[in-house]
Amino acid sequence: MSRKFFVGGNWKCNGTTEEVKKIVTTLNEAEVPSEDDVEVVVSPPFVFLPVVKNLLRSDFQIAAQNCWVRKGGAFTGEVSAEMLVNLGIPWVILGHSERRLLLNESSEFIGDKVAYALSMGLKVIACVGETLEQRESGSTMAVVAAQTNAIAERISHWSNVVIAYEPVWAIGTGKVATPAQAQEVHFELRKWLQDNSGAEVAASTQIIYGGSVNGANCKELAAQPDVDGFLVGGASLKPEFIDIIKSATVKKN
Numbered sequence: 246m247s248r249k250f251f252v253g254g255n256w257k258c259n260g261t262t263e264e265v266k267k268i269v270t271t272l273n274e275a276e277v278p279s280e281d282d283v284e285v286v287v288s289p290p291f292v293f294l295p296v297v298k299n300l301l302r303s304d305f306q307i308a309a310q311n312c313w314v315r316k317g318g319a320f321t322g323e324v325s326a327e328m329l330v331n332l333g334i335p336w337v338i339l340g341h342s343e344r345r346l347l348l349n350e351s352s353e354f355i356g357d358k359v360a361y362a363l364s365m366g367l368k369v370i371a372c373v374g375e376t377l378e379q380r381e382s383g384s385t386m387a388v389v390a391a392q393t394n395a396i397a398e399r400i401s402h403w404s405n406v407v408i409a410y411e412p413v414w415a416i417g418t419g420k421v422a423t424p425a426q427a428q429e430v431h432f433e434l435r436k437w438l439q440d441n442s443g444a445e446v447a448a449s450t451q452i453i454y455g456g457s458v459n460g461a462n463c464k465e466l467a468a469q470p471d472v473d474g475f476l477v478g479g480a481s482l483k484p485e486f487i488d489i490i491k492s493a494t495v496k497k498n
């Protein structure tokens with residue numbers, strides 16, 4: 246089964262209205278492979294979702310960066326999955342390491358969020374990844390498997406989930422995983438899916454890589470058989486995001 250290349254741009258907590266409009270203009274004017282060959286999803290901060298939704302080209306999609314774990318209500322400061330659905334936002338990023346580590350979100354809490362978002366009809370970019378300490382102690386795969394398992398235990402199917410493998414030591418550090426390092430974890434993760442969720446899930450689930458991806462290193466990473474695309478942070482705010490989208494063509498050669 247062939248998996249469509251997927252490029253996500255996580256804008257994190259960046260931008261003004263003017264800057265956001267400028268990024269969208271750059272994206273709208275870009276020539277990129279067709280949506281048959283690449284799925285592009287950009288993720289602005291909540292407050293900019295409506296403006297991006299109004300301006301963004303229709304072949305690109307939008308993700309929120311988080312949502313509340315259950316139905317909305319008396320949860321000050323939170324944004325519910327129902328609100329995203331109401332705005333016509335199809336995707337949400339959940340389990341980003343910045344939320345796991347800075348806001349103490351546990352794997353169980355993230356699993357609950359993924360399950361609730363899916364039940365509301367959202368598609369989910371679910372992030373997993375180890376810290377440098379965990380990698381150096383040899384527990385990378387155990388960590389990634391446990392994070393993935395907390396999601397698997399709570400959902401009934403993977404069809405609306407993209408898994409983003411984002412090693413914490415590579416995020417915002419300029420220290421990108423080597424193509425071999427990325428491939429190794431993506432391969433193991435796919436094997437984990439095969440053993441725990443079945444061959445079809447393993448074959449069809451997109452596993453994308455995130456952590457210091459840029460216009461210069463994307464092609465070599467994209468060439469790895471189990472790397473199905475990227476979740477891009479810093480470079481998604483710059484014109485080189487277009488080059489990263491274009492790395493989808495590597496899969497066709």
Ligand SMILES: O=C(CO)COP(=O)(O)O
Nearest residue numbers: 255416417456457478479
């Ligand atoms: O966290 C990331 C995407 O979600 C990656 O961030 P950088 O591309 O800035 O390293």
